[in-house]
Amino acid sequence: MISLQGITKRFSGHTVFKDIDLSLAQGEIIVIIGPSGTGKSTLLRCINFLERPDAGRLQVGDLSVDTQHASRADILALRRRTAFVFQNYGLFANKTALENISEGMIVVDKLPKTKAHARAREILERIGLADKADAYPASLSGGQQQRVGIGRAMAANADVILFDEPTSSLDPQWVEEVLSLMKQLAVERQTMIVVTHEMQFARDVADRVVFMDEGGIVEQAPPEELFTAPKDDRTRHFLRKILAPTGQAVP
Amino acid sequence: MLNLEYMWGLLPVLLRYLPLTLQMATIAMFFALVLACLLAVVRVSKVPFLNGFSLLFISFFRGTPLLVQLFLFYYGLPQLISALISITGVTAAVLGLTLHFSAYMAESIRAAIVGIDRSQTEAALSIGMTQSQLMRRIILPQATRVATPTLMNYFIDMIKATSLAFTLGVTELMGATQKEAAGSFLYLEAFLLVALIYWAIVEVLSWGQRRLEIYLNKAYQR
Numbered sequence: 370m371i372s373l374q375g376i377t378k379r380f381s382g383h384t385v386f387k388d389i390d391l392s393l394a395q396g397e398i399i400v401i402i403g404p405s406g407t408g409k410s411t412l413l414r415c416i417n418f419l420e421r422p423d424a425g426r427l428q429v430g431d432l433s434v435d436t437q438h439a440s441r442a443d444i445l446a447l448r449r450r451t452a453f454v455f456q457n458y459g460l461f462a463n464k465t466a467l468e469n470i471s472e473g474m475i476v477v478d479k480l481p482k483t484k485a486h487a488r489a490r491e492i493l494e495r496i497g498l499a500d501k502a503d504a505y506p507a508s509l510s511g512g513q514q515q516r517v518g519i520g521r522a523m524a525a526n527a528d529v530i531l532f533d534e535p536t537s538s539l540d541p542q543w544v545e546e547v548l549s550l551m552k553q554l555a556v557e558r559q560t561m562i563v564v565t566h567e568m569q570f571a572r573d574v575a576d577r578v579v580f581m582d583e584g585g586i587v588e589q590a591p592p593e594e595l596f597t598a599p600k601d602d603r604t605r606h607f608l609r610k611i612l613a614p615t616g617q618a619v620p
Numbered sequence: 621m622l623n624l625e626y627m628w629g630l631l632p633v634l635l636r637y638l639p640l641t642l643q644m645a646t647i648a649m650f651f652a653l654v655l656a657c658l659l660a661v662v663r664v665s666k667v668p669f670l671n672g673f674s675l676l677f678i679s680f681f682r683g684t685p686l687l688v689q690l691f692l693f694y695y696g697l698p699q700l701i702s703a704l705i706s707i708t709g710v711t712a713a714v715l716g717l718t719l720h721f722s723a724y725m726a727e728s729i730r731a732a733i734v735g736i737d738r739s740q741t742e743a744a745l746s747i748g749m750t751q752s753q754l755m756r757r758i759i760l761p762q763a764t765r766v767a768t769p770t771l772m773n774y775f776i777d778m779i780k781a782t783s784l785a786f787t788l789g790v791t792e793l794m795g796a797t798q799k800e801a802a803g804s805f806l807y808l809e810a811f812l813l814v815a816l817i818y819w820a821i822v823e824v825l826s827w828g829q830r831r832l833e834i835y836l837n838k839a840y841q842r
Contacts, residue, residue, distance in 0.1 A: 417746050448748040459743030463762045463839050473747035476757060505839040518743075525747050 370394060371416075371529050371560070376425035376436070378411055385411050386584035389425070393577075395528070396558035400571040400592075403581035404607060409564045410456075412581070413531045416562070417451045418444045430528045449477060452522035456534040458514045460506040460521075466513075467493065467502040470520045478526075489524060496520045496550055512543025516550055523554070530554070532563040568612060572596060580604045627809045630800060634814060637796040642821075644710060644792065645779040648717035652778075653771070655718065656725035661755060663730050674726070681723035687784055690716040694788045709788035721778050728770040732763035765836040772829040776822050783818075793817065 372392035378385040385408040393399050401409045414420040415436075416427060422436040429450040434443045460469050467489050474485035493499045496516045506514055515535055522530045532551070536544045548570050554561065555574045565571065571578050572592045579589040582603045588595065596612075599605045659678065662670045681689065694712035698704040736759055744754040786795035793814060801810035 419742055419746060445748050445750065448746060451746075453743070453746035455739055455743060455746075457737075457739045459739035459746075461740055461743070461758050463758070463765070465839075472757070473749070476753050477748040505841070507840050521743070521747065 370428070370430065372426075372428045373412075373416065374426040374428070376412065376415055376427070377423045378408065378415055378420060379423050384584060386581075389586060391579065391586065391589075393529075393560065393562070395560055397560055398555050398574055398576050399562045399579055400575035400577075401562065401564045401579045401581055402566070402568070402571060402607075403587075407581045408584050409581050410533050413453075413533050413562060413564050416529075416531055417453045418447055419453070449525065450528045452525040452527035452530045454515070454518050454522050454530060454532045454535050456537050458506070458511075458518040460514055460517055462506055465503050465505055466498060466509065466517045466520075469506070469517050470524045473521065473525050489520075492520045492523050495523070495553075497546075510543060511539045512546045515539060515543070515547045519547070519550055519554075523559075529560045529562060532561060532565065534564055534566070536565065536567060566611070568596075568608075580607065582607065622812070623806055623809050626804065626806050627813045630810060630813055631817075633800065634793060634796055634817060637791065637793045638817070638821075640710070640790075641779065641782050641793040644714055644717065644782045644785060645775070648714045648721065648782075649775050649778055651714075651718040652722040652725055652774075655722035656729050657760070659722065659726035660729035660733060663726065664733050665751070678723045678726055681720050682727075686716065686720045686781060687787065689720055690784055690788060709785060709790035712788055713782065713785035713790060717778055717781060720781075721774050725767075725771060725774055728774075729763060729767050732766035733759055735766055736762050768832060768836060769829065772825065772832070776825055779821060779825070780818055 370392070372390075374390055376389040376391075377387045389412060391399075401412070403409055411420055415422045416429075418436075418439070421439075425436050427434045427436055427447065429447060432443075432446055432450060434447055439447075461472065464472060467486060470492050471482075471485040471489035474480045474488060475482055478485075480488070490499070490502065493502055496519060498513060498516055498520070501509060501513060501517075504513075506517070509517065519530075519535070535551070536547050539547060544567075548567060551561075551563070551570070552574055563570075563575075575592050577589055578592045578595045580587045580595065580599070580601070580603075587601050587603050588599065590600075595604065596608065599608060659674045661667075662674045690713060693716050694707065694709060698707060740758055740762075741754060744758050749757070782792060783794035785792050786798060789795075791799065797810050797814040801807045804810065
């Protein structure tokens with residue numbers, strides 16, 4: 370169970386979003402959509418404390434943190450319960466694929482190296498990169514790098530994986546392999562929150578789609594409902610704009 | 621004409637002082653690296669108070685000549701701190717070299733740290749690493765690679781700068797040459813020979829530097 374209560378973020382006087390409430394059950398998959406610059410990524414980063422929220426309460430599993438008074442220990446505990454997948458992968462350039470995945474288990478979870486490597490190999494198997502264990506990020510394709518990024522998030526054994534536009538900086542030919550890995554995780558009921566512009570992915574995978582605009586959640590509903598019968602004008606306008614060129618059914 | 625026979629005979633005499641020169645340089649390099657890393661991390665993380673101190677430290681030791689600093693430590697400070705009266709020329713030279721070069725090296729290490737892309741920092745923090753784990757495991761190893769060519773240059777510079785220790789009465793390579801030349805009056809031969817010795821050391825080091833860079837770059841081959 371993850372919940373955000375009254376999460377507010379300001380950047381030097383400008384309010385990015387205010388009083389955001391959002392909760393999801395274990396195993397639930399939420400996709401957040403909306404125009405650029407509405408604070409979707411910032412919201413995601415607040416959950417992991419990569420951005421410090423200015424107000425609100427975050428609850429992940431049995432951990433509840435008042436974001437205004439979060440101690441260093443609270444932040445570390447929160448980060449251990451929330452894994453993050455970055456738009457630009459953020460792989461450690463000095464470490465192999467295997468080490469990228471095992472690093473957190475060794476340093477943060479204090480697993481013995483052999484055990485961490487064994488688990489990392491299992492994960493490499495699952496993400497289809499068993500043969501790339503000793504490859505450095507620079508020698509991997511964008512798609513492979515992002516799969517390692519997802520593998521690293523899987524290794525954290527977190528309550529939720531947060532995906533921040535995981536396919537946005539990929540060449541088109543690599544998008545599918547990353548999305549299909551994410552679908553695989555969805556089938557396994559990995560709890561996740563995904564910020565993306567991949568509407569088809571949202572339709573196929575999300576339990577609930579959240580539409581954000583102008584620093585707030587406008588509406589949220591199961592994909593079939595939100596995509597076919599959006600209640601708010603802004604949602605309709607956004608969907609029309611983003612879906613029209615792809616020839617998909619327009620609400 | 622050059623008295624080659626004299627030079628040939630002088631070579632083993634001078635080489636006896638090579639260990640001292642190399643010792644001073646390596647010890648000073650070791651401490652300078654440690655100090656430079658600390659200064660750089662303080663600068664990057666903007667540690668309150670210490671950051672200001674680092675700035676002042678770097679400004680002073682980059683802003684004044686090494687020779688002046690050496691004289692200050694050896695001849696000047698004992699006047700103020702009586703415990704330093706017994707400071708040896710070697711100690712003063714190592715101290716001066718350490719502080720002087722650490723100021724330069726701190727700046728290149730800082731630049732190397734700042735140059736590591738931000739996404740790796742965020743990724744490390746996102747999986748729950750602490751600031752110091754992030755520094756030790758992710759940032760510094762990569763910054764090392766970036767900074768290595770410059771740091772090797774400083775090391776080369778430092779080996780040559782040990783020759784200034786002779787002004788503090790230390791008989792190292794340069795000091796020994798000076799004495800030998802004064803005895804034989806064959807200045808050209810003596811100083812030419814010592815120049816060749818320094819040059820040879822630096823060439824060996826440059827070779828080592830290239831090997832080291834190849835090793836450090838292995839993670840970045842496409």
